[in-house]
Amino acid sequence: MAYPTDRKYSAEHxxxxxxxxxxxxxxxxxxxxxxxxxxxVELPTVGKTxxxxxxxxxxxxxxxxxxxxxxxxxxxxxxxxxxxxxxxTVNSTPHDAGWLFRVELSNAAELDGLMDSGAYGEHAGNDF
Amino acid sequence: MPRRTPFHEYHRDAGARLIDFGGWEMPVQYQxxxxxxxxxxxxxxxxxxxxxxEVRFRGPHALAAVNHLVTNDISKCAFDQAMxxxxxxxxxxxxxxxxxxxxxxxxxxxxxxxxxxxKDYAWMKGHNPFGAEIVNESDQWGxxxxxxPNAIALGEALLGHSLADVxxxxxxxxxxxxxxxxxxxRTGYTGEDGFEVFLPAGAADVVWTAIHDTGxxxxxxxxxxGARDTLRLEMKYCLxxxxxxxxxxxxxxxxxxVTKLEKGEFVGRDPxxxxxxxxxxxxxxxxxxxxxxxxxxxAVIHGGQVVGEVTSGTRSPCLGTNIAIAYVPAxxxxxxxxxxxxxxxxxALAEVVKTPFYTRPT
Numbered sequence: 001m002a003y004p005t006d007r008k009y010s011a012e013h014x015x016x017x018x019x020x021x022x023x024x025x026x027x028x029x030x031x032x033x034x035x036x037x038x039x040x041v042e043l044p045t046v047g048k049t050x051x052x053x054x055x056x057x058x059x060x061x062x063x064x065x066x067x068x069x070x071x072x073x074x075x076x077x078x079x080x081x082x083x084x085x086x087x088x089t090v091n092s093t094p095h096d097a098g099w100l101f102r103v104e105l106s107n108a109a110e111l112d113g114l115m116d117s118g119a120y121g122e123h124a125g126n127d128f
Numbered sequence: 129m130p131r132r133t134p135f136h137e138y139h140r141d142a143g144a145r146l147i148d149f150g151g152w153e154m155p156v157q158y159q160x161x162x163x164x165x166x167x168x169x170x171x172x173x174x175x176x177x178x179x180x181x182e183v184r185f186r187g188p189h190a191l192a193a194v195n196h197l198v199t200n201d202i203s204k205c206a207f208d209q210a211m212x213x214x215x216x217x218x219x220x221x222x223x224x225x226x227x228x229x230x231x232x233x234x235x236x237x238x239x240x241x242x243x244x245x246x247k248d249y250a251w252m253k254g255h256n257p258f259g260a261e262i263v264n265e266s267d268q269w270g271x272x273x274x275x276x277p278n279a280i281a282l283g284e285a286l287l288g289h290s291l292a293d294v295x296x297x298x299x300x301x302x303x304x305x306x307x308x309x310x311x312x313x314r315t316g317y318t319g320e321d322g323f324e325v326f327l328p329a330g331a332a333d334v335v336w337t338a339i340h341d342t343g344x345x346x347x348x349x350x351x352x353x354g355a356r357d358t359l360r361l362e363m364k365y366c367l368x369x370x371x372x373x374x375x376x377x378x379x380x381x382x383x384x385x386v387t388k389l390e391k392g393e394f395v396g397r398d399p400x401x402x403x404x405x406x407x408x409x410x411x412x413x414x415x416x417x418x419x420x421x422x423x424x425x426x427a428v429i430h431g432g433q434v435v436g437e438v439t440s441g442t443r444s445p446c447l448g449t450n451i452a453i454a455y456v457p458a459x460x461x462x463x464x465x466x467x468x469x470x471x472x473x474x475x476a477l478a479e480v481v482k483t484p485f486y487t488r489p490t
Contacts, residue, residue: 036354037162039443040421058472060421062161062443063354065472 002121003028004095008111009120010071015095016114018105023072026099027059027090030124036061038087043079044101050076052110057100059090068100072110078102133178134270134332142350149353150243152179157352164355165445168318171347172276174339175356181245181266182326183252185236193260194228194236197252199378199400201391205230210297210313213386214378215248216396220403221374222381224248225366227315229299237311237326239271241368255395270332272339275322275359278346283323285342287312291323305338307331317356319363319486358442362486364414364453370424371412371439371453379408380455410436411461414483415452415469417441420476422452422469429468429475430460438469444485451485452478 003009007017013031017024032038042058050056050070057068079101083089090098105111115123130153139146144155155176158164167173185194195202200213207230215223224244229237240248249264256262274283283291286305291312294300299313304325311326327335340348357367366372366381378387379400389401403409415422421443428436441452452469460467465480 036157037160042420060443062358062445063156065421065423 003117003124005117008071008114008116009123010069010114011123012069012071013124014068014071016071016111018108018111021105021108022077023074023103023105023111024099025068025070025072025101025103027066027068027094028120028124029094031059031066032091032094032098035059035066036063038090041083041087041090041100043083044076046076046079048076050074050103052107059100070101070103071114072103072105072107074103074106076101077104131179133176134329135176135178135272135336138336139176139350144350144352147353149179152242154179155350155352157354158350161352161354161358162445164349164351165358167347167349168276168320168351168355168359169446170277171349172274172278172282172322172343173318173349173351173355174343175273175275175351176271177273177324178270178329178332179242180271181240181242181248181264182269182271183238183240183249184263184265185238186261186263187234187259189258189260190234190236191230192258193256193262194238195391196258196394197255198226198228199383199387199394199396200228201388202228202230202236203391207232208299208301210299210315211386212297214372214381214383215251216378216394216400217251217374218396218399220377220379220396220399222368222372222376222378223251223374225368225372225383227313229311229313231301237265243369268329270327270329270335271324272327272335273316273318273322273324274339275316275318275320277321278348279320279322282339282343282346282348283312283325286338294323305335307334310335317365318359319365319484319488320359355445357440358445361440361442361451361453362444362446362484364483364485366412367440376412376455377403377408379403380410381412408458410455411458412439412453413456413461413480414485415441415454415467415478416481416485417450417452417469417471418477419450420469420471420474421450422454422471422476422478426452426472427470428454428456428478429470430456434470435460435467446486450476456480
């Protein structure tokens with residue numbers, strides 16, 4: 001299976017899916033697989049202004065904690081509250097129901113610097 | 129080139145995720161940490177622990193030599209009995225924690241941690257005033273830990289005689305899965321019933337296959353280092369390099385029960401006697417941490433001051449709570465003491481609790 005072609009990817013293993021002026025961000029299959037069973041997710045505060053590259057969320061497995069860097073700048077307009085108590089969703093459907101937060105874009109040009117599905121698949125070393 | 133155990137191909141074929149662990153390429157997980165953890169607590173798990181080392185002491189001075197090196201009193205250990213112990217340096221710091229297997233009057237086998245194989249062997253050779261024969265047999269042995277409620281039944285099927293009769297921390301020597309020269313010990317690192325089998329490295333294929341063929345009907349699951357760590361952490365068993373090291377003493381680490389200061393001379397005894405007399409300044413305690421998962425090296429805070437450090441921490445798969453082990457000042461080590469942990473810049477409330485964290489259902 002290839003990575004979804006309807007979105008962009010960062011080198012730090014986040015995906016970004018854009019609808020209008022709002023980007024939804026999550027971690028990729030590769031990232032969740034490397035972390036293992038996810039048991040805790042720390043999400044940003046809605047309304048917070050974030051800059052591309054900021055560590056705005058944390059995803060923790062039993063073994064390790066990993067920062068999630070926002071690949072785009074803007075304002076946090078939503079977070080995935082549904083993950084509370086259902087953190088395993090990030091493992092099972094990282095590209096869909098396991099999304100983490102939504103950013104209202106302040107600089108849509110940042111999207112041009114991200115990878116497409118093919119480039120990311122090569123970067124992550126594998127399809128899945 | 130990383131070192132590999134005799135079971136390496138089985139891990140690779142099973143699709144295990146392999147990691148470097150102290151120079152060893154070891155399986156960290158197979159199907160997933162939580163499922164493996166649960167399997168060990170509910171049925172039975174198989175752990176490849178062949179990376180651990182074995183050092184043999186032989187000759188008329190074997191007992192005196194070992195008792196000179198370790199904190200527990202091995203003279204109280206019967207033949208076919210094992211003892212957990214610390215081995216200290218001259219400052220009373222822990223060189224390693226070990227299991228000593230007393231095979232016969234002039235024959236003792238010691239199991240050492242993987243990362244300490246060479247360090248321990250050199251230390252033992254360098255502190256051998258009695259001139260015992262000391263041989264590093266690490267490459268000659270494979271070792272599997274079989275742990276969980278069904279472990280004894282599985283072991284008996286391959287041993288051909290009772291294992292339930294072998295008491296906790298005793299062992300039996302003989303034929304296991306048709307292989308002669310095995311040692312089967314009622315020891316482990318999970319808090320579950322079970323055993324560990326030392327086998328000739330050349331017999332790895334036969335033993336692995338027999339355990340897995342027979343294990344199917346007992347619900348056997350392969351278990352990686354990830355779940356091995358969470359299982360031991362739920363019991364507050366020390367992990368060398370995390371919770372204990374050359375700069376921590378057994379009295380600080382909660383290992384006074386294996387530190388027999390009255391047994392007579394041993395390496396590190398004097399500073400330990402002095403520390404006990406002066407009062408042990410810090411203690412390794414269990415913490416329940418709210419909201420956040422504390423990790424190794426997180427600071428423990430009390431009254432706005434850093435007073436200690438987390439040495440291990442995780443989300444307990446069985447309890448669902450965040451558990452940690454930390455050094456704290458003796459005055460703050462009583463169960464019920466309220467503390468805080470700095471988890472990457474955010475303060476989490478914590479409480480000292482009695483350990484083990486996990487108790488087996490009766």
